[in-house]
Amino acid sequence: MTALNDALIASRIAEQRKAARALLSYPLLRSSGRHRDLFVLVAKYQQELREWFDRETGWRLTTTSEAARLSKLTTVADPTYPATEVSGSRLPFGRRRYVLTCLALAVLERCDQQITLGRLAEQVMLGAADPELAATGITFTMERRDERSDMVAVVRLLLEIGVLDRVAGEEQAFVNTSGDVLYDVRRRTLSMLSTSTRGPSMLTDAIDRCAALTYETPPATDDLRNRRIRHRLTRVLLDEPVLYYDQLAEDELAYLTGQRTAICRRITEFTGLIAEVRAEGIAMVDPFDDLTDVRMPEIGTDGHVTLLIAERLSGSIGSPVAVADLYAMVRELAEEFTRQRVWRADATAPGAETALVTTALHKLTALRLVRHTPGTDWVTPLPAIARYGVGEPTVTEPGATKTTPTRKRR
Incomplete structure (x- = not known):
């Protein structure tokens, strides 16, 4: 027994x-x-x-x-978690698609149990015509094919997350102006989308509405302050690839110093993630490698370029590296690796190195291995990228845990 x-x-x-x-x-x-x-x-x-x-x-x-x-209340505003196309290229949403998404949700909140794509687009178009919104430069008239494609991308995202269920029709017919689509509206799922601590309708006088949506009342006692710090640290460990000590406030670092073992143990027992503690910070490593939406290393040209750039940057931790130097490196390597058929043929095309380096830096930024703002000329390697440096070979014991940083979906 x-x-x-x-x-x-x-x-x-x-x-x-x-x-x-x-x-x-x-x-x-x-x-x-x-x-x-x-x-x-x-x-x-x-x-x-x-x-x-x-x-x-x-x-x-x-x-x-x-x-x-x-x-999930996010720990930081993070541009590396964009909404993306549900199918095809998985391109990230642009500004207009985000606006259309918000307008579509507002329409669905007050519509009937069923709605057609054409009717939804018409109501969104009326919302986009609001003078205050139009003054920001957002336009939506459904006259052009790219506008209808944007609307379809929004609807497919809502289908994916369960706000809509397709009853009849196909979205491509709407893009081609040859048909329409009928949907059921899942109101209960729609009502669960917002993760804000305050209702959006309560923020009419707020100057920074995004900050007001997630505002949390300051704790009034020591116990509540410690609880808030524990929440913040656990959120970072669960949601981010790496928690760096130098990014913590003094009270957070002091709390973590005394409670690190207990916090990491509770996370491990609950999720199976394993704490990898280094001098610079902590990474909760996933031995099953299924809790991340950004993987590294990865097969293909983009994955190989990312790994080579990580190896190059691992020797310059803390010192800014010129993005132009990475362009030159990739341009030089492209000839060799395309000749060996390791990289795709278009990697040697004029300007191809720009797209390859941009993709690599986006992934490395998402994994908190580098600090880089898109469009700027410098990238700063962060301590966790040292794992991708070339060193003396070591023998790994059977069953050893994989130690690739991971981040979790939002």
């Missing part, structure tokens, strides 16, 4: 951990579709999950018959 009880306890812990990892990977889980089994698991352990996330992170878990939503 003891062995049986141990097996049942181990099975329950494994299931609960799988449910926690599911919420970190997919903060909005639908009860239907490809993640249905994960939703069932989250629903089964919703009480334990809700208590842990509330206690350790301050994130709110909401479950209904349609979906489970982990309302």
Whole structure:
């Protein structure tokens, strides 16, 4: 009986951990579709999950018959987490698509249970005609094909996250002005999208509405201050590839110094992530390598270029490196690797090195391996990139943990 009880306890812990990892990977889980089994698991352990996330992170878990939503308050404003096209090239959304998304959600909030794509686009067009919005330079008239394509990209994103369900028709027909599409509107899922601590309708007088949406009342006691610090640190460890000590406030660093072991142990027990502690900071490493939306190393030309640039930058940690030097390096290597058919043929085209380096720096920035602002001439390697430096070969024991930094989906 003891062995049986141990097996049942181990099975329950494994299931609960799988449910926690599911919420970190997919903060909005639908009860239907490809993640249905994960939703069932989250629903089964919703009480334990809700208590842990509330206690350790301050994130709110909401479950209904349609979906489970982990309302993750982000630690920083991060441009490396853009909305992207659901299919095809996965290009990130531009400014107009973000505006159309917000307008579409506003329309769906007050529409009937069903709506056509044409009707949704018409209502969005009316919203875009608001003088205050038009003054920002945003226009949407549905007269051009690219505008209709933007609208379709928004709708496909809403289909992916479960706000809409397609009933009949195909979006490409709308782009070609040859047909329309009918959708069911999932209001309960729509109501779960916002992760703000305050309702948007309450912010009419706010100067910085984005900051006001996630504003948290300052703690009034030492216990509440420590709780807030614990929330902040755990959020970073769960959501970011690396927590660097030099990016913490004095009180946060002091708290982490005394509570590091306890915080990391609780995260490991709950999620299976393993703490890798270095002199500069902490990375919660995923031994299963499925909790990240940005992988490195990666196959293909872009992945190889990224790895080579990381190797080059690993020798200059803390010292800015000219982006022009990286262009020159990639341009030189392109001849050799395309000749060997390691890189794709267009890597030697004039200007190809610019796109390759830009893609690599975007990935390295997302993984917190470098600090770089798009369009600037310098990139600063951060300490965690040292793992990609070339050193003496070592023998890895069987079953050793992979130590690639990961970040979690939002």
